[in-house]
Amino acid sequence: MALSFVYTEEQLALQTMLRKFVENEIIPVRAHYDESEEFPFPVLQKMQELGLNCLVAPEKYNGVYYDSVTQCIIAEELCRGCTGIALGVLTNCLASEPVVIAGNEEQQDWWFTRACHEGKFQSFCVTEPGAGSNVAGITTTAKKDGDYYVLNGTKCFITNGGVASQFTVLATLDRSMGPAAMAFFIVDSDLEGISIGKKELKMGIKASNTVEVIFDNVRVHKKWLLGHEGTGFKIAMKTFDASRPLVGAIAVGLAQGAYEYARDYARQRIAFGKPIASYQAIQFMLADMLMKIEAARLLVQKSCWLFDNNMPSTQAASLAKCFGADICMEVTTNAVQILGGYGYSREYPVEKMMRDAKILQIFEGTAQIQRMVIAGNLLRE
Ligand SMILES: Cc1cc2nc3c(=O)[nH]c(=O)nc-3n(C[C@H](O)[C@H](O)[C@H](O)COP(=O)(O)OP(=O)(O)OC[C@H]3O[C@@H](n4cnc5c(N)ncnc54)[C@H](O)[C@@H]3O)c2cc1C
Structure with a gap:
């Protein structure tokens, strides 16, 4: 498959649909679920109705096949709204990957029928x-x-x-x-x-x-x-090749949400008689955020492209996961900085985004483990 930086019409339509879904169904309730720590069954049920319960399921169960690039577009859009809520369905991908990799027909039938038709987690x-x-x-x-x-x-x-x-x-x-x-x-x-x-x-x-x-x-x-x-053990390691780009995409989505919020806030917040966006210190923070998000997204897409084309992708997956998680932590922290005292307040979403970001440097291989994988691979080259 040729390399392309342009999403297909189907991917763009999916992205538009998910952006509306996130605005209407996730953003209004994310603070509630963060405060209450309830499992967001009603929101997840709506995602299931959109066919998002198990993105890695074979087409015959899900009615549609999402390649790795498309799975990451979906993860990014959902996590732009709320990573905690989105993990309800995105975790199903991680759990299902061993069944995709090594499951026989009977095993896949049992697993994916429940996942795709019965709304099981x-x-x-x-x-x-x-x-x-x-x-x-x-x-x-x-x-x-x-x-x-x-x-x-x-x-x-x-x-x-x-x-x-x-x-x-x-x-x-x-x-x-x-x-x-x-x-x-x-x-x-x-x-x-x-x-x-x-x-x-x-x-x-x-x-x-x-x-x-x-x-x-x-x-x-x-x-x-x-x-x-x-x-x-081999199945576990293969699972991570598939799942780490998805964590990179989660990081890109979360960082994108924080960046957009900080950018819009900077345009309207007045300090010393001018919008703070007119100060170069704030502009440079926003420019760095955008630069790093774009770079992380490209790493995610490259690792997905290699995976979708059956090419070795372990190194690319670790690069995408590690860089994505690190820049997500940095971007969300700077979003808090741009909002000043309001960034630290729970009335604004960026403090939650900063708390949510930390896990991405820990699960599915910590930032240190990713660097060990990357260093091990580069020394073998
Ligand atoms: C919210 C959450 C959800 C999770 N979900 C799941 C899940 O669904 N399924 C699942 O199986 N697991 C899950 N995990 C577990 C997660 O994958 C582990 O926490 C993670 O892999 C780190 O393991 P650990 O906590 O035992 O830390 P440790 O392995 O004890 O590491 C502690 C620190 O030492 C560092 N370290 C360890 N070894 C080395 C080394 N050789 N060189 C340098 N530094 C090193 C680590 O990077 C880390 O900074 C989840 C964790 C959390 C917090």
Whole structure:
């Protein structure tokens, strides 16, 4: 496919539709969900009606195929409104990716029918209290017992965990063998032995549900093993190739929302008898914001383009995720600065945007882990 900087007509129509949706359905309620920390079921239901519940689902389930570039356009637009709310559906992409990568027909039928036609939420269960950055250090076990695997362990910081009907879960068949003994499973949240632990009280993305998920002798039939025994770690890493550009797009959308708010505010706020936008100090902050957002968007689109064209994209995905998250933190912090005291007040949205931005430097591989991936790749070149 030729390289293009122009969106297709379908992508532009989708973008216009989502911009209206965000203005009408997300922006008016984002402060409420941030304050109340309720899960935004009514807003997410409207997104489901638009076919956005599981963007990575194959066309036969979703009725439409979104390539990675288009998924990122959608993520950007939704997060321009509210990252916390949008994560309700965008997390379904992360959780579903192992099923896209390694699921057989029966597994995909079960998973995506529920995701696309029944409005079910999904969670990706990898992190544990003792293993976050170091995925290879997980200790949740899967012990074979006849036709079943018996899962035992605790997963923490699981997005959507308290509302999800289905999980993808990484476990080890033998703790002494590291990544070589890992396996990914599809797990129905109704199975006996699954319980939800504490709900995290967070700095930002408060509309997003983050909980512990505990597996206590949970019997999972062998037909729900994704791929083969021993492929779990590889599936997790492939999942990140697909999901990290999406986090980059989330960062671009959130930063874009903060930039636009600060720009419009600067035009009308009077200090020393003139709009603050007339002062070069403010203009330069706005110019830097725009420059960095544009650069981050290009990195996201490049990594998506490589992924969509089946080309190696691990390095590009980390560049997009890491740069996007870093500039999002900077842009949202400077948006607060441009609003001055009002930026620090909860009456204005930019303080929430700054709190929401921080998570993007932490989940799906911290800023340090991304740099380790990038450095590892560049030294191998
Ligand atoms: C709101 C939220 C939602 C999340 N959602 C999910 C989810 O849905 N599913 C899921 O599985 N997980 C989820 N996570 C977990 C998230 O992916 C981890 O928190 C993250 O990977 C970091 O792991 P950790 O918290 O254990 O930090 P640690 O791994 O303990 O890292 C602590 C610090 O040390 C640094 N560090 C660690 N190792 C190195 C190293 N080798 N070199 C240099 N620096 C290093 C890190 O960069 C970080 O700054 C979520 C987390 C949060 C907060």
